[in-house]
Amino acid sequence: MAQLLTLDDNEVHIWRTDICQLSPELVASYLPLMSEQEQQRNRRFRSEQSRVADMITRVFARTVLSHYADIEPADWTFSQGEHGKPEVSNQGIKLRFNLSHSSKMVACAVSRSHAIGLDIEYIKRKNDVLAIADRYFSKLELNALFSLPVDQQQDRFFDYWTLKEAYIKADGRGISLGLGNFSFAIENADTISISFSDRIQQDPTAWQFRLVYPDPDHCMALAVQGHQQDLLVRQFETVPLKPKSSC
Known part of the structure; x- marks a missing residue:
């Protein structure tokens, strides 16, 4: 070992x-x-x-x-x-x-x-992601999304989408929470806040979030429940059980 x-x-x-x-x-x-x-x-x-x-x-x-x-x-x-x-x-x-x-x-x-x-998503998909946003995002998120230049909207859609998926997975209750019942405000990849509608009784300060872009084709979001202010996120790449090459 x-x-x-x-x-x-x-x-x-x-x-x-x-x-x-x-x-x-x-x-x-x-x-x-x-x-x-x-x-x-x-x-x-x-x-x-x-x-x-x-x-x-x-x-x-x-x-x-x-x-x-x-x-x-x-x-x-x-x-x-x-x-x-x-x-x-x-x-x-x-x-x-x-x-x-x-x-x-x-x-x-x-x-x-x-x-x-x-949550990790392949962001080069050709489907109409903005129509998905119109159906599932909160009003706050939609206003922020459509205020961006058109050429930035698809990338920001995936920022929101991965954050939403990461949060509902961390919470554990999944899609039953309703994706429009919580909103993200994104300042940058490390400064992200969440707010909740009255249907979700949670403390928004008890959550921390990160956005990660491992390559030009993918976006990852991390949701962590906890008040720690010095959250450290480290990244690793691996190939499971890859045989060691011989000399």
Whole structure:
């Protein structure tokens, strides 16, 4: 086992992997690392593409978590939290995590104890994202979005969208919250605030958010529940179980 990484209470680590770097042979080696329940779920996917994406995501989480505890990837166990969110259930392990994937990238955020949510989106899609905004965004967000120059609106749409997805994942209640019942104000990638309608009884100061742009094609958003003012976000890239090249 390699030396374990330190993860302080005020830290969140974000890991990502480029799916295109994973050979079919490497992906095939992931299956035995999944639990029997995960394998049964994987077999229910109708398309090969969906099965592969699910396999990569599950094993990616396992290999990432093994950077923080002396546990082999195959030995991690998980349970469902109050709202069905996966949680580590290995005895004595204090770790929180959240997964997200696009068509080309998988990402995993890890925290020692804070509720977290992560979303990653491929931002070069050709669909009419502004029509989606008109349906799901709050009035405050729509006003801010459409006040921007036209050539900046699509990128800002994905800023809002990933932040919304990250928040509802961190909260755990998902889409039932109603995407228009909370609003984001974005000053820059590290200065982001949230406000709530009367339907959501939460303290907006109890949340922190970050936007991350791993490459020109993707946007990531992180939501962290906690009042800590010195939140440190570190990023890592990896290829799960990639064989070491020989000399």
